[in-house]
Amino acid sequence: MNRLHSTTSRNNNNEIREFKHEDVDYLEEIGNGYYGEVWLVRVHDQVSGTRRVHAAKKIRSGHLIVTEDPEAISELKALKNELEIYKQIQGHPNFPQLIGVVRDDRNCCIILEYVECGDLCSFLQQKAEMGMVVYQPVGDDDFDENTIFNRQEKQMRWKQKIGPEPADGTMTTSILVYIALQAALALKFLVVNLKILHRDTAARNVLIKDDYVIKITDFGLARNANYTGESSVAFPFATWALELLKTPSMFTEKTEVWQYGVLLCEIFSMGKKPYEKLLAAAKAAAAESGKNFSPKTAIEEFLERGGRLEAPQIMPNPM
Template sequence: MPAEFASENDHRDFAGELEVLCKLGQHPNIINLIGACENRGYLYIAIEYAPYGNLLDFLRKSRVLETDPAFAKEHGTASTLTSQQLLQFAVDVATGMHYLSDKQFIHRDLAARNVLVGDNLVAKIADFGLSRGEEVYVKKTMGRLPVRWMAIESLNYSVYTSKSDVWSFGVLLWEIVSLGGTPYCGMTCAELYEKLPQGYRMEKPKNCDDEVYELMRQCWRDRPYERPPFSQISVQLSRMQEARKAYVNMALFENFTYAGIDATAEEA
């Protein structure tokens, strides 16, 4: 953001993100800090370059029925990405989140838009502007909230823990399987506040294996302590990948439709 348009809050968030990156150290599934300097009151941060941009856009660009229908029909596929590649994104993020949670960091804004795709399609967690280095964080001020990715306890009580990050990971896993669909597309935030505590959860995508959906459901359990830790999630996903089964079926079938996208809904 150009300095002349940056608010005091932007500067504070920027400095906060630098502090988090310094404390976290290096990891292959986190966007790593290269260096930082201050010049005439302006703060500059150099982080590693991710040539493929953010994961959300990358997933959406893979929707070949929309971007290259001839390719889709010729190869009988709905995506340029394979089940193995999609699972690898999930493994990468889970591994990075395991590292974060081990260091007792809470991300608080885990979503496909905040994951970057680096060389060799390695997924790297980014955007640590909301991260906190505490086991439990209670948000005391109201700002724009990523409601569609938030756990029940975060929505109701503004409480964030590693287990609320696990809930967000379940939504991110749904984003991966749906090739960048908008979570709860067609529902308002008010409906989510009402329906999630009543037990409503997103349905299983048609192309998703039961085992992957079951993992999502485990991430979305009401009680935080019943959700699996990231260590378990990364092991489970790695096992699936080693099994070489098509856990995410990208083959075209009759009446195939992609999950809906609502960019306006994603802003709230």
């Protein structure tokens, strides 16, 4: 019995394509999440006769579903959950396009649009390391969500305000604002319209194209907004609100907003890790006193005292 049900959904009036395992050539592992691996793949479309490069999410290598491996079954369940979410978000420009699925239990995978520039965190870090960042004032029109998805208008606005879009790939403050606003509108659609909590919003789970269009991905931890169950997964607590640190089942729309705030700090710090200085100091203090170091406890105590992440220096005041 196929654990990924054979129901189909429509994407821009097209049914989700079903491929066979032999149609997919795995080229290179390009990511690894809490539930499974992401691979660069070449997919042979038997109908059109074409071969195209995409990304594929699959359970981890070595986890064999046929042996009833509990970890493999858990990953397959998460993969099924992701598939259902991808069906719902099709057509939105800030989520990867769902290309198709391989439903074979032994080799099941979700085939997605390949986003060429990789994850946002690494992308921003590389730009900073190369000195390819230009800071400049931004105005109210940089925050106009009505034109955020209109590339021609965005390019015209850049040309009028700060000259042509940087040809050498240099990042500007306006581009960072553009990235941040895309993320806000995408998460608003996910949480408000679809009632889905991502629960792991972070720069490492945002992909970016060469035209600075972003794609929020990795829905392995996502749940319906009414979900209240406990989880044994080691969540990335650096993005958690204080109430989550105290009660890990308290995911709500408000905790999603908190995670977005942490994402803003990542964006405007050019990919720096949240609480980096705090955790380094707490670790040193624990070592000096001979106590065990707990990053989660250090962050919880900091927030309990009223501490908060500081806005990066280059973040515009409206943001």
